[in-house]
Amino acid sequence: MDRRAFLKTSATATALSAASFARGALANVAEAGRWRAFEVTYRLEVQKPAGVTRTWLPLPLSEDTGYFKNLGSSWSAGGGRASATIDPKYGAGIAMAEFPEGVANPTFLVVSRFATRDRSVDFAKPGNARPEDPKVLQRSLQGTDLIPVDGIVRETAMDITKGLRSDMDKARALYEWVVENTFRDPKTRGCGWGDIKAMLETRNFGGKCGDINAMFVGLARASGIPARDIYGIRVAKSELGYKSLGVGTEVISKAQHCRADFYLPEYGWIPVDPGDVRKVVLEEAPGLTLASDVAKANRARLFGAWEMNWLAYNYAHDVVLPGARFGKIPYLMYPNGETAAERLDSLEPDPFKYTITARELKVA
Numbered sequence: 001m002d003r004r005a006f007l008k009t010s011a012t013a014t015a016l017s018a019a020s021f022a023r024g025a026l027a028n029v030a031e032a033g034r035w036r037a038f039e040v041t042y043r044l045e046v047q048k049p050a051g052v053t054r055t056w057l058p059l060p061l062s063e064d065t066g067y068f069k070n071l072g073s074s075w076s077a078g079g080g081r082a083s084a085t086i087d088p089k090y091g092a093g094i095a096m097a098e099f100p101e102g103v104a105n106p107t108f109l110v111v112s113r114f115a116t117r118d119r120s121v122d123f124a125k126p127g128n129a130r131p132e133d134p135k136v137l138q139r140s141l142q143g144t145d146l147i148p149v150d151g152i153v154r155e156t157a158m159d160i161t162k163g164l165r166s167d168m169d170k171a172r173a174l175y176e177w178v179v180e181n182t183f184r185d186p187k188t189r190g191c192g193w194g195d196i197k198a199m200l201e202t203r204n205f206g207g208k209c210g211d212i213n214a215m216f217v218g219l220a221r222a223s224g225i226p227a228r229d230i231y232g233i234r235v236a237k238s239e240l241g242y243k244s245l246g247v248g249t250e251v252i253s254k255a256q257h258c259r260a261d262f263y264l265p266e267y268g269w270i271p272v273d274p275g276d277v278r279k280v281v282l283e284e285a286p287g288l289t290l291a292s293d294v295a296k297a298n299r300a301r302l303f304g305a306w307e308m309n310w311l312a313y314n315y316a317h318d319v320v321l322p323g324a325r326f327g328k329i330p331y332l333m334y335p336n337g338e339t340a341a342e343r344l345d346s347l348e349p350d351p352f353k354y355t356i357t358a359r360e361l362k363v364a
C-alpha cells in the first residue's frame with residue numbers, strides 16, 4: 001500500500017498518531033527489542049441505510065506507553081466522508097464516517113498499526129515510577145453512569161478492605177474478592193456493560209470482562225485508589241499456552257476484551273485482569289476450578305501482568321460519539337453505527353455487517 005495514503009495532513013490525524021505507516025516506524029520498534037507489531041483492518045457495511053447514516057470505530061490508544069505504541073491509522077468511506085477525532089475527556093481516538101441519504105451500500109474501512117510488548121510490574125523494585133498527571137488520577141477516582149463510587153459500591157469496598165492500611169493490600173484484597181465472587185457467564189451478550197451497582201444489589205455476579213473488571217475498577221475507586229478500565233481486542237494467540245486467552249484465526253470480529261489497571265505512586269499503573277482469571281476457569285479445559293493449578297498460576301500472574309497479544313483502545317466511559325443522534329454509550333470497544341431510524345446493534349457483526357481481521361507484521 002502506498003505510504004502516502006496513510007499520511008494525514010489534518011491536525012486531528014496528526015494528534016491521533018505520532019507515527020505513520022512509514023518503514024522507519026517499524027524499524028524503531030525492532031531496535032527497541034521485545035516488541036511485536038500488528039495490523040488490524042476493520043470493514044463496516046450498513047445493510048439497511050436510512051437517511052444520513054453514520055458509523056464509528058475505536059482507534060488504537062492515542063498515547064504511547066511502555067507496553068504500547070501507536071503506529072498510525074488510515075480510513076476511507078466509499079460514497080461518504082471519513083474523519084477522526086479525539087474524545088476531549090479521555091483522549092480516546094475515534095474514527096467516523098458519514099454517508100448521505102441515497103448511498104446504497106455505506107462502507108467504512110479503517111486500517112490501524114501498532115506495536116506491543118508484554119507488560120509486568122516488578123513488585124520487588126518500587127520507587128521508579130513516572131508521576132502521573134493529577135488530572136488523570138482524579139478522573140480515575142470518579143464514578144460513571146454504570147460504575148458509581150458511592151452507595152452499595154462504597155459499602156462493599158469498605159467491607160472488603162476493613163482493617164487494611166496500605167493501598168497495595170487493599171487492591172490485592174479487592175482483586176481476590178472479585179475473583180472469588182464473580183463468574184464468567186457465557187450467556188452474557190458481548191463483554192457485558194459493567195453495571196456493577198445492579199450486580200451488587202441483585203447479588204448476581206455473573207458476566208464477562210466488561211462486568212468483572214469494571215467491578216474491580218469501581219471498588220478500587222470507591223476505596224480511594226485510582227483505577228481504569230482499558231478497552232481493546234485480542235489480536236493473536238497466547239504464547240503462554242492459554243487457548244482461551246488468544247485468537248486462533250485472523251478474523252477477530254468477536255474478540256473484544258477489556259482489562260483494568262490501578263495506580264500506586266511507588267509503582268505507577270499496575271495491570272490486573274480478574275476477568276481473564278474467570279475466563280480460564282470456564283473455558284480453558286473441562287472441570288477447571290479456582291483450585292486447579294492452571295487457574296492458580298493464571299490468577300497469580302494477572303495481578304501485575306498482561307500478555308500483550310492485545311490491542312488497547314481507550315479508557316473512556318459514557319462516550320458521546322461525534323454527531324450521534326441517539327445518546328451516549330457506556331464505552332467504546334465495538335464498532336458503532338446508526339441510521340436516521342435507529343442505532344445499530346454493535347454486538348451483532350452479521351446484521352451490522354462488520355469484519356475485523358488482524359495480522360502480525362515483521363519488525364526486523
